[in-house]
Amino acid sequence: MVTLILGLSTALQFLAALLALRLVSITGRRRAWLLIAAGVSLTAIRRSITLSRLVLGESGHQPDLATESVALVISTGMVAGIYWIAPIFREMRETEKALRKSRKDLLDAQEVSHTGNWELNPDNNQLSGSDEFFRIVGLSRHEATFDSIIEMVHPSDRDRCREVLQRGIDDGEAWDIVHRFLHGDGSVTTVSAVGAPTLNVSGKTTLLAGIVQDITKLKRAEHALRESEAGYRLLAENIHDIIWTMDLSGELTYMSPSVEAVRGYTAEETLAVGLAASISSGGDSGLLAEIEEELELGRSGNPDADHSRTWELALTHKNGSSVDCEIVTSFIRDEAGTPIAVLGVTREITVRKELESRKADLEVQLRQTQKMEAVGHLAGGVAHDFNNLLTAINGHARLLLRNPKLETAAAGQIEVILQAGTRAAELTSNLLAFSRKQVLRPEVIDLNSIALKLKPLLASLIGETITFELNLAPNPVFASADPGRVEQVLMNLCVNARDEMPKGGLLKISTGSEHLSERAGNTDGETHRGLYSTLTVADTGGGMNEEIRAQIFDPFFTTKPVGEGTGLGLSTVYGIVKQSGGFIDVDSQPGRGADFTVFLPYAEKENGKGTERTRPKASSCGAERILVVEDESVVRDLAHYVLEEAGYHVNSVEHAEAAMEYISSHSHEIDLLILDVALPGSSGRELSETIAQRRSIKTIFMSGHTRDSVLTKGIESHAVHFLQKPFSPEALLEITRSVLDRK
Numbered sequence: 001m002v003t004l005i006l007g008l009s010t011a012l013q014f015l016a017a018l019l020a021l022r023l024v025s026i027t028g029r030r031r032a033w034l035l036i037a038a039g040v041s042l043t044a045i046r047r048s049i050t051l052s053r054l055v056l057g058e059s060g061h062q063p064d065l066a067t068e069s070v071a072l073v074i075s076t077g078m079v080a081g082i083y084w085i086a087p088i089f090r091e092m093r094e095t096e097k098a099l100r101k102s103r104k105d106l107l108d109a110q111e112v113s114h115t116g117n118w119e120l121n122p123d124n125n126q127l128s129g130s131d132e133f134f135r136i137v138g139l140s141r142h143e144a145t146f147d148s149i150i151e152m153v154h155p156s157d158r159d160r161c162r163e164v165l166q167r168g169i170d171d172g173e174a175w176d177i178v179h180r181f182l183h184g185d186g187s188v189t190t191v192s193a194v195g196a197p198t199l200n201v202s203g204k205t206t207l208l209a210g211i212v213q214d215i216t217k218l219k220r221a222e223h224a225l226r227e228s229e230a231g232y233r234l235l236a237e238n239i240h241d242i243i244w245t246m247d248l249s250g251e252l253t254y255m256s257p258s259v260e261a262v263r264g265y266t267a268e269e270t271l272a273v274g275l276a277a278s279i280s281s282g283g284d285s286g287l288l289a290e291i292e293e294e295l296e297l298g299r300s301g302n303p304d305a306d307h308s309r310t311w312e313l314a315l316t317h318k319n320g321s322s323v324d325c326e327i328v329t330s331f332i333r334d335e336a337g338t339p340i341a342v343l344g345v346t347r348e349i350t351v352r353k354e355l356e357s358r359k360a361d362l363e364v365q366l367r368q369t370q371k372m373e374a375v376g377h378l379a380g381g382v383a384h385d386f387n388n389l390l391t392a393i394n395g396h397a398r399l400l401l402r403n404p405k406l407e408t409a410a411a412g413q414i415e416v417i418l419q420a421g422t423r424a425a426e427l428t429s430n431l432l433a434f435s436r437k438q439v440l441r442p443e444v445i446d447l448n449s450i451a452l453k454l455k456p457l458l459a460s461l462i463g464e465t466i467t468f469e470l471n472l473a474p475n476p477v478f479a480s481a482d483p484g485r486v487e488q489v490l491m492n493l494c495v496n497a498r499d500e501m502p503k504g505g506l507l508k509i510s511t512g513s514e515h516l517s518e519r520a521g522n523t524d525g526e527t528h529r530g531l532y533s534t535l536t537v538a539d540t541g542g543g544m545n546e547e548i549r550a551q552i553f554d555p556f557f558t559t560k561p562v563g564e565g566t567g568l569g570l571s572t573v574y575g576i577v578k579q580s581g582g583f584i585d586v587d588s589q590p591g592r593g594a595d596f597t598v599f600l601p602y603a604e605k606e607n608g609k610g611t612e613r614t615r616p617k618a619s620s621c622g623a624e625r626i627l628v629v630e631d632e633s634v635v636r637d638l639a640h641y642v643l644e645e646a647g648y649h650v651n652s653v654e655h656a657e658a659a660m661e662y663i664s665s666h667s668h669e670i671d672l673l674i675l676d677v678a679l680p681g682s683s684g685r686e687l688s689e690t691i692a693q694r695r696s697i698k699t700i701f702m703s704g705h706t707r708d709s710v711l712t713k714g715i716e717s718h719a720v721h722f723l724q725k726p727f728s729p730e731a732l733l734e735i736t737r738s739v740l741d742r743k
Contacts, residue, residue: 114214122169136214138183154180168197169205190219242346248298262348264318298339324350387704390726392634394421425726444603447477447511447535458494465504477511479533479600485576492569493537500541510536532599540593620733621647624671628652629659642729656682677703
């Protein structure tokens with residue numbers, strides 16, 4: 001019996017040792033359970049030796065039944081205890097493992113969220129905290145104390161933090177504040193700090209616990225967002241364009257204040273009525289359908305990334321006027337690129353529309369100007385050639401009429417030739433006036449005196465069926481212009497007015513002055529400024545439409561029947577006025593007559609010459625030596641003959657090279673040069689300047705017209721002696737004698 005009990009207890013002890021070894025891996029407490037397993041194993045080995053001796057019948061100590069029974073009970077209890085405690089240790093091990101994982105997850109979460117926790121014992125100021133807490137503060141664990149952390153707080157926030165923590169200790173108050181840490185390198189960390197005290201049963205604070213989160217990047221983002229919003233608001237509220245947004249259902253969600261400057265309605269009023277009402281008030285219902293198509297496209301989520309639309313329409317201002325606008329829309333998209341709203345910009349384009357219209361008008365006027373310039377060049381060239389021919393025709397006709405042996409019948413025929421030549425000369429004069437290539441001699445003239453001087457002639461010219469009125473300014477109206485050409489302008493305008501009133505009417509001539517700050521002439525499109533003297537011819541005829549008004553100054557344009565007009569009357573007026581530095585405005589409507597207002601450069605006072613041009617009287621004959629340089633043989637021969645017949649010693653050549661050869665050998669024998677302005681190879685002015693380098697010789701220039709700007713300025717200032725072709729023999733002799741007699 002004893003042997004059986006001894007064997008059972010020994011076996012149980014070996015089993016207990018094995019279970020103890022198993023607990024090493026379960027509990028993780030290696031040393032403790034190894035010692036227990038070793039002790040139990042030694043006891044079991046000793047008892048197994050005793051059991052083997054007992055079985056072999058060796059002499060020695062005999063085990064006691066009672067003692068072995070107790071040992072069996074203890075071994076059984078040991079095995080049962082170890083077996084029972086093993087799950088408990090296993091659960092403890094899993095709990096510890098889960099706790100470690102949870103702690104690691106917490107630390108990772110704190111690192112990711114930039115959040116740290118801390119605890120403070122107010123009795124001894126003992127501080128503990130997480131790694132992230134100390135990283136945020138900027139101190140290591142071993143150097144961090146409550147006071148050192150308080151010193152890291154930004155000076156501007158330090159007193160507030162002390163006060164909050166002290167209230168937590170004294171009054172048990174929780175806290176939720178934002179403050180900053182100032183680091184040694186000057187950088188600043190902004191944190192959100194929350195916490196609460198732990199109180200004992202008596203209400204005393206035993207522990208302060210808190211959490212701080214680094215929100216520096218968030219604060220920077222908030223600051224950048226505020227600045228962006230402020231900038232956007234500043235832009236939206238001050239830009240003249242209207243910025244607005246609309247959801248995909250078609251409801252306006254934002255309207256910039258600039259809408260009031262453009263349309264007169266406030267942003268609130270516009271949001272209240274909606275986009276549809278605003279657009280339909282402008283009368284453009286078709287646009288609403290197009291906008292609805294855009295909204296449907298946005299709702300479908302299919303528009304291209306750069307999709308946008310542009311419309312032009314007229315919106316109604318609050319005061320009832322029309323405002324030309326341009327609307328540009330595009331979609332506002334989420335991160336996935338899906339449209340979520342519409343962004344629109346409405347821009348007032350009234351000025352742009354006016355400029356576009358003005359540009360179109362200017363293009364028409366430019367083409368008209370280019371056309372007139374082209375015709376003018378042609379007319380000027382034709383007139384120049386005609387003047388050379390007419391000089392010879394009219395000159396020889398006058399010489400023939402001076403012949404006392406001329407028969408009466410022949411004289412009559414020559415008179416007809418001279419009359420036709422004179423009429424042709426007037427026609428070429430008109431061509432030159434239109435082409436602005438005639439030579440003007442501007443003076444300070446009084447427009448009132450011009451009108452009064454021509455009044456008798458104009459009254460007889462327009463006939464008795466037309467009432468003629470003068471409405472002259474009370475004071476002299478001075479202008480700088482060629483008086484003869486101004487008379488021609490007035491005559492042509494009155495004849496044009498007469499022809500527009502075949503059944504009678506009223507013709508009124510007015511004078512005045514006007515100061516223009518900035519005004520575009522309605523016939524030339526140019527901008528004019530300054531003080532102008534005005535001469536207006538108004539009639540009560542049939543007037544004209546815009547199409548005719550645009551062509552009235554075109555050469556050869558006429559509304560008269562074939563054979564009743566040359567079409568050069570008004571084009572001549574236009575050319576004279578433009579060449580004089582002025583412009584013309586025409587105001588006319590069908591059935592309401594027409595007003596032609598001529599603007600001429602204003603002059604301060606008369607220069608003493610008056611409006612009457614006079615030439616000094618002198619004997620036409622002489623004996624001086626004259627050199628005539630003219631490439632047209634008919635003109636050269638006529639001038640040579642006329643001057644020689646008057647007693648002058650005349651030599652004539654046809655070009656500048658021949659003139660220089662003659663002057664080289666006879667320079668001291670020449671008293672006067674008569675030069676054509678346009679000579680082959682060299683102009684008359686260039687020839688004169690070359691001769692002047694050797695010797696100063698009195699010079700007369702002659703031409704059908706002159707393109708030489710330097711010479712023209714000299715003629716206008718009376719510094720150059722000029723003879724206009726076609727000239728008569730008397731005119732040639734008169735200017736020759738006048739120039740020779742000048743000192």
